[in-house]
Amino acid sequence: MTTSLSKFLKTTRPGPAHRCAGCNTFSLRTHTAPATQEDEVICTNPSCGESPLHREA
Numbered sequence: 001m002t003t004s005l006s007k008f009l010k011t012t013r014p015g016p017a018h019r020c021a022g023c024n025t026f027s028l029r030t031h032t033a034p035a036t037q038e039d040e041v042i043c044t045n046p047s048c049g050e051s052p053l054h055r056e057a
């Protein structure tokens with residue numbers, strides 16, 4: 001994924017108020033795919049293995 005964080009955040013809104021299963025923080029946001037309008041819950045913690053922003057070192 002090459003989407004920048006700032007651009008990414010504009011396409012999301014505050015997500016469910018529960019902890020991420022991957023990193024145990026409240027970093028979840030809801031992302032709506034522009035093409036399909038389908039909602040998906042994503043984690044915005046770059047160090048979280050569950051997050052699409054996560055980069056393998």
Ligand SMILES: [Zn+2]
Pocket residue numbers: 020021022023024025027043044045048049050051
């Ligand atoms: Zn997470």
